[in-house]
Amino acid sequence: MSRIDAARRVGVSPRFSRKTIGDLFGDVFSLLFGFIMNTIDLVITPIQRRIGIRRMAYLFLVPNMLIFSIFVLFPMLLNFYYSGTAGTKLFPEDRTWVGTENYQTLFDCEDFTDPNSCNEDFFWRAVSNTVVFVIFQVGGLVLLALLTALILNREIAGRGFFRSVFFYPVLLSPVVVGLIWKWILQRHGLLNGLLETFDPERDATLFLLERNWAAFWVILVSIWAQMGFYTLILLAGLQSIPAVLYEAGQIDGANNWQSFRHITLPLLMPTMFVVLVLSLIRAVQVFDQVFVLTGGGPGTATKYMVQYIYETGFINQIPRRGLAASASVLLGGVLLVFTLFQLWLGRKSEVT
């Protein structure tokens, strides 16, 4: 239903015959588009005559593959080489090969449970912060998104409106989100103001300057900013469950909880896994919002993996790009595991 809807809105089949300014733009656009495409056709058709229809596939792939190889594939391979070099020079030919030294530096720890005992203690702080962040952020995010999706799936007035309400923060840029919450959480901010009206005796809390509070708010703010996206996906999953099943359940005497437990949850599982993996992958890369909100502080309380890579490779006075590259190889490895996991799950759910 909504796909048809979307198609109609894109302009596949205009609903109104009356010409609007939008239609005029559309006409001009399609004229221009047709002209450009026809011109390209003049160039491409002779090529097609020479190489044959089947090899045209390569021609269609060229632009994408060119950019993909230069800016994704090649850098990825280069990253491995880079992680084995040291020095402050940028270009690989100027750098000295040191083998696994960077990795040894990263893993040079007396006791892996205590970041302080490590040579590269910032890295391990970042790792442990990221693990804590991922667990609580993803957990909270999935639970809240599920709850919201379930509520939006009820027979309520103004569902479209509320769906948009919860989605709105997703569109805000991380910098804007960071600044908005920095303003609310600061010493003389709205939150302290509200808390004081309930309890005038209370001293203002420095939410962003106390370690635990900062870590807590970073998680909450990122849930706030992302929840709407996953709510939408879960809601779509819920709406694709046929109503017949619930009616059948009712006839069999299932109560609300039982139909949730035995119909909704199992059928929502594939969607839940998509949401889980997508949010995991994003949570591991947490950076920008937090960078604006706390700058990684207080101390290193909210410094995460990507910020470690960014600072080590670009910001520090003596950039240690080799070290940054090896840290990102490790991060990439974690993400790859999540991706493969998702693909494996996707295949499994396709089979069943």
Add this chain to the structure above:
Amino acid sequence: METIRNFLIRKRGGSRVDLTDFLTYLYLGAGTLVMFGPVVWVAISSFKTQAQLIEFPPRFLPYAQETIEIAGYDEPLPLFLVTVNGEERELAQVRRVGIEAQMIDPEIPLAKPGRPSQDEVIKVNIDDRKKVEKVKLALENYEDPLEKFKFATYLKNSVIVTTVATIITLIINSMAAFALSKYKFFGRDAIFVTIIATLMIPISVILVPVFLVITRLNMNNTLWGVIIPGAATPTGVFLLRQYMLTIPDDLVDAARIDGASEWRIYWQIILPLACPALAVLAIFSVMWRWNDFLWPLIVLSRSELFTLQVGLNAFQGELQIQWHYVLAMTVLTLLPVTMVFAFLQHFITSGIATTGMKG
């Protein structure tokens, strides 16, 4: 009455409103407050004067002290509410000496303009006066910083990056998806598997080497350096390919028999039919590019090339948090997105809901 209630609640069979309905609307109401509240609060705060921003606890609306022009004084004088001899009067403050404020009554004209005599001045302890205030928007928050925060330039850069990148993304990804979904050729599966494998590897993981490539190609500190690297997004190819697989091959074959060139098949048959998927990719691309922060932050170091996000970040860092300016510029930055969303919200949410499933 019954119909109105049924319309509002839209319950199946019009049964009674029960506790769960109440909780539902409570949740939705609280949700609206939590989701919109912070943005609204920032928008209101951005109209407050610097003096009012440090007021604690904060008040909801922006206020400013009322002033009055009096002959003989260059600056308008601030108005205060003062109780003199048990009678409340609105007085203008001429001068303040220590804890004593010297006031005059604006209703009574001075004998010598600008120089009140001892009889005309009313002396008040500064703790006994109250500011006369009215709701007033501090528009200077928006006007003053525009010299430093080059909103027009940043906006232009952001618009260029977002539009060009989205157009390139749509074209090259749909071409690749067309090849991968409608042809059989040597190496197809290898290419597709490679794309899938990199589906979730974001640019933040390969920061250092991509920066190196950019520098080699002299794209450092150019908008192209921001636009190009993310253009061949695996997500886009994947999304479009999956959609194009649902377009019947017979259409393509029929067009070939009619003598259409491959390029014509691509743009006159496949592209229009793939419109819903293209629209979703366009939404994603616009969202990614408009909000992108880390990569432009690394590539761009000249302020005339800054995108809105990088510009806003630099602005807030530079000013040691002069909140009255930062807030106003934050509002300017979130305004375009909010307006687009207000018009296209149904289209955006339903688009993502349909294809998000497959992604």
